[in-house]
Amino acid sequence: MKPLVKEALKINGELPxxxxxxxxxxxxxxxxxxxxxxxxxxxxxxxxxxxLLSKKYNKFTENKKEVWRTPRGIKIDAYTKDVSGIPINLxxxxxxxxKIGKDVVTVxxxxxxxxxxxxxxxxxxxxxxxxxxxLKSKEIRWDVLKTITKDDTEYQTVKMxxxxxxxx
Numbered sequence: 001m002k003p004l005v006k007e008a009l010k011i012n013g014e015l016p017x018x019x020x021x022x023x024x025x026x027x028x029x030x031x032x033x034x035x036x037x038x039x040x041x042x043x044x045x046x047x048x049x050x051x052l053l054s055k056k057y058n059k060f061t062e063n064k065k066e067v068w069r070t071p072r073g074i075k076i077d078a079y080t081k082d083v084s085g086i087p088i089n090l091x092x093x094x095x096x097x098x099k100i101g102k103d104v105v106t107v108x109x110x111x112x113x114x115x116x117x118x119x120x121x122x123x124x125x126x127x128x129x130x131x132x133x134x135l136k137s138k139e140i141r142w143d144v145l146k147t148i149t150k151d152d153t154e155y156q157t158v159k160m161x162x163x164x165x166x167x168x
Contacts, residue, residue: 002033007074012105014055017044019095021083021108026128028098028107030135038075042091046080084116111145118158133165
């Protein structure tokens with residue numbers, strides 16, 4: 001098992017209400033892991049500094065920004081309000097559960113992941129969309145994706161992009 005996946009499973013056992021997003025979510029949906037330096041997740045309820053410290057998570061200042069790391073030194077980013085403009089309540093409502101051995105991990109749903117990646121538009125996100133389109137295009141629930149996009153123009157753009165990437 002890849003180190004980042006092992007770390008995600010440890011976080012899953014240590015912190016309540018975690019929904020993984022980002023590169024690790026791509027892995028859970030596709031089995032294809034992109035190298036990443038951190039683990040991103042949304043939380044159902046914000047985690048207090050005291051709680052994180054009690055679990056041996058560490059806070060640092062790096063490049064003038066507050067950064068949290070797991071007890072094993074992996075950087076984490078916790079989202080409490082939205083993920084790329086998608087409200088947390090919608091992330092929760094459309095989340096997917098994956099069974100990994102004896103663990104159950106909650107991950108951003110395929111459709112919300114696609115919208116988040118489409119909005120971010122970094123090179124890594126475009127690569128993620130390409131992999132998602134190739135491997136999961138037949139599983140996309142377009143009715144769900146439509147409820148996540150902000151309007152019909154964004155929906156049509158995402159749909160055309162995914163159709164195009166699926167054929168590459």
